[in-house]
Amino acid sequence: MDLSYILNQLGEDRETYRNAVAPPIFQSSIFAHTTVAAMRVGIQDELNNNFYTRGNNPTVEILRKKVAALEGAEDCLMFGSGAAAIAAAVVASVRGGDDVVCVQKPYSWTRTLLRDLLPRFGVKTIFVDGTDSANFEAALSERTRLIVLESPNSMTYEQQDLAAVATLAKARGIRTLCDNSYASPLNQSPIALGIDMVAHSATKYLGGHSDVVAGALCASHAIIREVFKGPYMTFGAMLSPQDAWLLIRGLRTLPIRMQRIAETAAKVVVFLESHPKIEKVYYPHLSTNPQFALTQQQMHGASGLLSIELRVDSVAAVERFCDALQRFLMTVSWGGYESLIFPVACVFPAGAPLHPPGGLPLSVVRLSIGLEDADVLIADLDQALAEL
Known part of the structure; x- marks a missing residue:
């Protein structure tokens, strides 16, 4: 799938909205159904149906398809901020008694989530110097369920060897999450290197116009469904149709x-x-x-x-x-x-x-x-x- 197709055509079924070149903003909180049977299908699978905009919305769905394709992922969820995307990915991956291993200098609100909030629920985080992959291995335990990466970070730009960390994690059944905001999907492809989940502050390069705050989480269908059924729907940190439209516009350039x-x-x-x-x-x-x-x-x-x-x-x-x-x-x-x-x-x-x-x-x-x-x-x- 070539880049120009992703940015200009993917997900845009123009014949369904009167062949408008730019997709419409579906500014609707709810979607009606003609039969009880149809409504039953919608409520049982809100991820793949237009039922209630907190779950899925046609404008947001176009954006989801484009961002997923840019990252080489099977699926994507859009959030009201990058912090919300990272928090949802983390919360969906751990439970009380688990350990997380994280790079030493992550984004400030990622650090706050891991250092200050999750310990209240019995989740411990070990912060390591991620410039040496051996430090990740040394920090792992039987309780480790997630490794959080940010490569490069957004102040002093330390990187992690994503392929090496992914190999280490997969051998132990540990999930990996990488914040890819610095590079953008054009300049780094963590999923191709074996990373399970990729997050973005879409406020940054994906939007590109300093007029929208948003986040993205890209992963397999199975992980996205898990996140959707858990923290995404529970916390309600969804992206509005208007903001999704602005991001679609931003992606064009x-x-x-x-x-x-x-x-x-x-x-x-x-x-x-x-x-x-x-x-x-x-x-x-x-x-x-x-x-x-x-x-x-x-x-x-x-x-x-x-x-x-x-x-x-x-x-x-x-x-x-x-x-x-x-x-x-x-x-x-x-x-x-x-x-x-x-x-x-x-x-x-x-x-x-x-x-x-x-x-x-x-x-x-x-x-x-x-x-x-x-x-x-x-x-x-x-x-x-x-x-x-």
């Missing part, structure tokens, strides 16, 4: 956006690497990255998320740099058409030390490269770095 973003990011990285006021650039596709060989092995291309460590001696200098930027918006998230910055210092109180114990230095600033011209972004970075 995914390849060209990712190509432009990668090309611009490469130019920005070259500038930053040579700048005397930059201590370090974090980016998986740098040849100086200790995991560069793994990047080449399991990633098909680059995205636009990178971090820089400024060569400064105070948080005040970091703030001067960030405040001076004019073409980068200062905010959370990433993956849209616009370029963004996220300073680590913003999550610490004013007056915090530059090097807090046990964490990243507050001189680290994350950049998300958008669709602006590279020269414009480089000039903006240059003038802001002059403030240092």
Whole structure:
């Protein structure tokens, strides 16, 4: 199934909605049935029938088919956020008394779920340095039911050898989950490497326009049905038809956006690497990255998320740099058409030390490269770095 077919045709039965080129938004909470027998079929299998939009909706179903195909998965569920997708995958996979093994620095709300919430229900999580696959094996026990991966992560971009971890897990009957938001389905294919479940914050590259919050979970038919019958329907963290339509629209331009973003990011990285006021650039596709060989092995291309460590001696200098930027918006998230910055210092109180114990230095600033011209972004970075 080729990429253009997935993005432009898959799931779009245009003859059923008057041959409209863009699919309609089925803004209906409920769907009627002409007979009791038909209604009985719908209520017994809401995953595959239009019965109540909390379970399935025609607009959302088009999106599900496209995202599943992009990831090479049998099926997909769409959620109201990436955090909801990950939480549903985890909750469907464990019960009281089980262990989870997770990478050391996952997304903050994944960490909160595993570290703070699940222990209340008797589920223990062991966090390991995922850059060495041996650390996963060392952390496994007879109670381990799930391994949670995030490759690369979204701040310092550590990766895991997905094929090696998948092989290790399958030999022991352990389920695997990988957050693939950084790479997008175009640049990394965890399911092809043996991973069981792949999650996305669809807010990021899949949407691409910073106008929708959403999540996706891709897996086999059997796993998706298990998640659907359990946390998906129970918690009700579904995606609205309007948001599904926005994501379908966003997917149309995914390849060209990712190509432009990668090309611009490469130019920005070259500038930053040579700048005397930059201590370090974090980016998986740098040849100086200790995991560069793994990047080449399991990633098909680059995205636009990178971090820089400024060569400064105070948080005040970091703030001067960030405040001076004019073409980068200062905010959370990433993956849209616009370029963004996220300073680590913003999550610490004013007056915090530059090097807090046990964490990243507050001189680290994350950049998300958008669709602006590279020269414009480089000039903006240059003038802001002059403030240092």
